[in-house]
Amino acid sequence: MTARAAIAMGCSAGGLAALQRVLPALDRRLAVPVVVCAHTGSADVSLLVELLGRVSALPVVEAAEREPADPGVVHVAPSGYHLLVEPNAHFSLNVDARVTYARPSIDVLFETAAGAWKDGLVAVLMTGANSDGAQGLRAVRQAGGYALVQDPASAESDVMPRAGLDIAGADACLPLDQIAARLNQLCLP
Amino acid sequence: MDVEDIEIELFVRAMQLRHGHDFTEYAPASLKRRVQQLVRTHHAGSISELNRRLLHEEGFVTRVIEGLSVPVSEMFRDPPVFRALRDKVLPVLASYPEINIWQAGCAHGQEVYSLAILLEEAGLYERTRIYATDFNDAALQVAAEGIYATRDARDWSRNYIEGGGQKSFSDYYSARYDFIKLDQRLRRNVTFFNHNLVTDEVFCEAHLILCRNVLIYFNNALQDRTLGLFRDSLVRGGFLCLGTRENIDFSPSAASFGDIDAGLRIYQAGAGVARPLAR
Numbered sequence: 001m002t003a004r005a006a007i008a009m010g011c012s013a014g015g016l017a018a019l020q021r022v023l024p025a026l027d028r029r030l031a032v033p034v035v036v037c038a039h040t041g042s043a044d045v046s047l048l049v050e051l052l053g054r055v056s057a058l059p060v061v062e063a064a065e066r067e068p069a070d071p072g073v074v075h076v077a078p079s080g081y082h083l084l085v086e087p088n089a090h091f092s093l094n095v096d097a098r099v100t101y102a103r104p105s106i107d108v109l110f111e112t113a114a115g116a117w118k119d120g121l122v123a124v125l126m127t128g129a130n131s132d133g134a135q136g137l138r139a140v141r142q143a144g145g146y147a148l149v150q151d152p153a154s155a156e157s158d159v160m161p162r163a164g165l166d167i168a169g170a171d172a173c174l175p176l177d178q179i180a181a182r183l184n185q186l187c188l189p
Numbered sequence: 190m191d192v193e194d195i196e197i198e199l200f201v202r203a204m205q206l207r208h209g210h211d212f213t214e215y216a217p218a219s220l221k222r223r224v225q226q227l228v229r230t231h232h233a234g235s236i237s238e239l240n241r242r243l244l245h246e247e248g249f250v251t252r253v254i255e256g257l258s259v260p261v262s263e264m265f266r267d268p269p270v271f272r273a274l275r276d277k278v279l280p281v282l283a284s285y286p287e288i289n290i291w292q293a294g295c296a297h298g299q300e301v302y303s304l305a306i307l308l309e310e311a312g313l314y315e316r317t318r319i320y321a322t323d324f325n326d327a328a329l330q331v332a333a334e335g336i337y338a339t340r341d342a343r344d345w346s347r348n349y350i351e352g353g354g355q356k357s358f359s360d361y362y363s364a365r366y367d368f369i370k371l372d373q374r375l376r377r378n379v380t381f382f383n384h385n386l387v388t389d390e391v392f393c394e395a396h397l398i399l400c401r402n403v404l405i406y407f408n409n410a411l412q413d414r415t416l417g418l419f420r421d422s423l424v425r426g427g428f429l430c431l432g433t434r435e436n437i438d439f440s441p442s443a444a445s446f447g448d449i450d451a452g453l454r455i456y457q458a459g460a461g462v463a464r465p466l467a468r
Contacts, residue, residue: 064434064436065405065434065435065436066409066436066438066439067436078434081405081434084216084218084219084222085218086216086217086218087217087218092216092218092219092405093405093434094219094222094402094405094406095261095262095402095405095432096219096222096223096259096261097259097261108222111222112218112221112222115218115221116218
């Protein structure tokens, strides 16, 4: 099948360490946008952007309102806003109520990314201590996208990947150290 | 085109043709989520059922408007913005004998009261008139009452201090059980009224316009038109304050604004610094 067009990733508790393992192992030739929603609990996401930027194979930036989801770049959701992907694959933000206690919410990112990229999307749900992302993962699969869930046994906190598997199921369930390789395989032409 | 997207288009048409509310230039992803939320709130089963009620049920449109404007805010949200207003904007406003401020999209009014406190502490409130507008009548009513949940007050108190507040936040409200009521003296110079940024016109000469996290719901064309409305409403040298993550780089109208604090999205009209247009 043809290569996938975009990657969306969600994580919460333990997410920083998980992203620090996955992002360095992405192939530098990846020409798809990578969009990350991580619950950090801090008022400013710039520290997360900096920490990930130090190790990531691809440049890491804060996702900016109205800007396109650029290929070959990791875009991180800003704190305090939901990050949405518009049908034209540009970003928008909103301050609607928290979803599953979170803003940014992984559900919001996954559902809107599924609307934009349909079966071109790969969604990755990783470690986390709540169930945000599970409904979004279901929307991704309904739109024909590929759902990749971190093996709960390899997750620092297994609530989020378990909820994903329960509610949405998955096209693949892999330990943390195999996630990047699968993303490369799915998204390289 | 999938069925739900068709239903959303029909919803937007029904709002426009039946009720005169124009959502055609809202950013589609947020609008879709809010309409889906309306379906759940009203146990409608589908957007088509929502549309049927919108067309036939007397008064239902008011509840739909409430659902489409979902006003979420807090007092002194983004405290550095209030510090910057205090340090960089109020000293300029102080040179005017009368000060007009337009709070566009005031939602539940948290920002209106924050602003009133800021002006009070700067000694400028007596000669200020705040026009607080929204297109949601129910929200305007909540805003005018100034009653909020006590559980929010602790966060707001911290924001107030970080924003450079000079007294104690609790000086400005009375607490009753689960609610706080803001000192009604704070609204003595506030006029609340219905104004729709999409369809309504300039109504005052403003020295400062605050419109934070409202334009993020608009597409580029509507954002640009609204920034044009703000430009036309501001006196020369007047100020505009947007939400801290808003991006006006795609708007031709933004060329008439210069940066006061670009990071905090505080601009000045006719400041002579033409903003470059992105792409």
